[in-house]
Amino acid sequence: MQAIVKYARGAGHVEIRQVEEPHPGPGQVQVQVHITGVCGSDLHIYHDEIAIAIKPPVIMGHEFSGVITELGSSVEGLSIGDRVTCETTARSCGVCLQCRTGHYNMCADRDVLGYAFDGCFARYCVVNQHQVHLLPANVDFAAGALTEPLACCVHAVLELTTISAGDLVVLTGPGPIGLLCLQLVKAAGGYAIMCGTTQDAARLALARQLGADQTVDLGAQNIHELVFGLTANQGADVFLECAGAPPAARLGLDLTRRGGQYTQIGLFSGPFELSFDRIAYKELRVTGSLGQRWTSWHKALALMEQGKVDPKTLISHVLPITEWREAFRLFESREGLKIALTPVD
Numbered sequence: 358m359q360a361i362v363k364y365a366r367g368a369g370h371v372e373i374r375q376v377e378e379p380h381p382g383p384g385q386v387q388v389q390v391h392i393t394g395v396c397g398s399d400l401h402i403y404h405d406e407i408a409i410a411i412k413p414p415v416i417m418g419h420e421f422s423g424v425i426t427e428l429g430s431s432v433e434g435l436s437i438g439d440r441v442t443c444e445t446t447a448r449s450c451g452v453c454l455q456c457r458t459g460h461y462n463m464c465a466d467r468d469v470l471g472y473a474f475d476g477c478f479a480r481y482c483v484v485n486q487h488q489v490h491l492l493p494a495n496v497d498f499a500a501g502a503l504t505e506p507l508a509c510c511v512h513a514v515l516e517l518t519t520i521s522a523g524d525l526v527v528l529t530g531p532g533p534i535g536l537l538c539l540q541l542v543k544a545a546g547g548y549a550i551m552c553g554t555t556q557d558a559a560r561l562a563l564a565r566q567l568g569a570d571q572t573v574d575l576g577a578q579n580i581h582e583l584v585f586g587l588t589a590n591q592g593a594d595v596f597l598e599c600a601g602a603p604p605a606a607r608l609g610l611d612l613t614r615r616g617g618q619y620t621q622i623g624l625f626s627g628p629f630e631l632s633f634d635r636i637a638y639k640e641l642r643v644t645g646s647l648g649q650r651w652t653s654w655h656k657a658l659a660l661m662e663q664g665k666v667d668p669k670t671l672i673s674h675v676l677p678i679t680e681w682r683e684a685f686r687l688f689e690s691r692e693g694l695k696i697a698l699t700p701v702d
Contacts, residue, residue: 359701360479361681364414368404373679376416379475379483381429386486388441391498392675393477394420395684395696396506397534397624402472403685406626411472418478418698419445419471422492422501432486442504444488444654447474462512462648478678480700490654493662500661502697503537503668507661508653510537510622513597513646515545516653518620520595522546527584527593527612529553530600530623531560533671533695536567538597538622543568544665547595548587552580552605560694567670575608584612591615597622603629610635621645671695 362374381387399417401407425439435441449456449464456464470476470484492501520526526547528535535551542549550571551564561572573580584593592614598605601623609619610632619641636643649657660666673694676684679701687693 358480359678360416360475361418361678362414363402363411363417366405366411366413368406370405370413371403371417371681373681376479378481381427381432381483383430384432384486385429385483386425386432386435386489387427388421388423388443388477388482388484388489389426390421390423390477390480390482390700392422392502393418393678393698393700394502394506394672395688395698396420397688399471400685400688401624409469409472412468415471415473416475416477416479416482417471418476419469420502420505421477421482422498422504423477423482425489426481429486435486435489439489440492440498440501441489442492442501442658443470443477443482443484443490444651445470445505445648447485447488459650459652462650478681478698478700480702490658493658496658496661497669499672499697500667500669503533503671503695504654504657504661505649506533507537507666507668508649508657509646510534510541511657511660512649512653513620513622514538514541515656517644517646518595518597518618520545520547523548524594525584525588526550526595526597527552527580527609528597528599529605529608530598530602531557531564531572532599533668534622535597535599536560536564536671536694537666537668538599539564539569540567540666541660542595542597544660550580550584550593552608556691563670563694580608581611588614593617596620599623601625603631606631610639610641613639613641615639615641617641619643668695672697675699677701
């Protein structure tokens with residue numbers, strides 16, 4: 358089968374290769390991949406600029422859905438033909454504080470699908486049975502493939518941040534993650550203001566379609582005047598930074614009210630200057646978010662089943678994996694929104 362392989366460390370070193378079809382060992386299942394999502398971290402793997410362990414040669418990709426086609430020995434509760442999506446944590450140590458308390462996404466010795474274990478940019482993928490989640494009957498493969506980024510957003514917005522009905526929530530970065538977070542804010546009852554730049558016009562328009570109460574072009578509108586005007590000069594209850602942009606982080610410390618919440622979801626490309634003392638002066642509750650755990654996946658699938666979140670609306674391009682270079686280019690140039698790939702034989 359053909360697969361997108363990161364074959365060595367360093368920038369680049371990615372190509373389509375012919376590889377053997379994998380078969381499951383004990384406690385594993387083989388999944389025939391139907392569709393996969395391209396994640397920003399796939400670009401970080403390509404450029405070799407991510408802190409999560411990469412162990413080449415490795416088949417890339419970690420957002421996918423498909424059908425179980427083979428069961429390893431001792432697998433229980435799963436059947437050939439099941440429609441599934443799969444968690445990204447392929448291995449964690451199981452003994453550290455984080456693992457023992459269910460926060461295995463924070464295990465320092467964690468290995469991730471598509472980074473250290475062969476991933477889903479191929480026709481078949483083998484995963485451990487504990488990684489597998491069944492897709493609800495009304496969730497198709499395209500939406501199911503985006504369960505992973507949705508679960509990341511659930512972890513950030515609903516598990517690490519407290520949003521109550523009527524809270525004013527400002528979000529920066531109207532990309533796939535920001536637009537998924539927007540839908541979760543609305544599901545939680547928040548008043549959502551999505552911010553972007555002038556080049557985000559189409560994404561801001563989609564944000565309005567997905568329920569944003571207001572959208573702001575930061576290059577043309579005064580976000581401070583809007584937020585403080587809506588809150589009797591108090592500021593936002595919650596700020597969700599989804600862009601990984603230093604100006605957005607600074608904006609968050611300005612806009613969040615005293616005693617408010619700031620959650621960092623986007624990843625920055627490097628160090629930058631920030632007036633960190635504002636966190637103390639305003640008694641902000643600041644948290645970061647990384648990945649997801651079982652509870653995040655469970656809630657993400659429930660929200661899709663209930664029709665409260667629809668990630669499929671974010672897919673702008675579907676290409677075969679043989680056109681991965683174009684997919685990566687579209688992602689980096691921001692010409693597309695969510696790029697999906699399909700396997701080839």
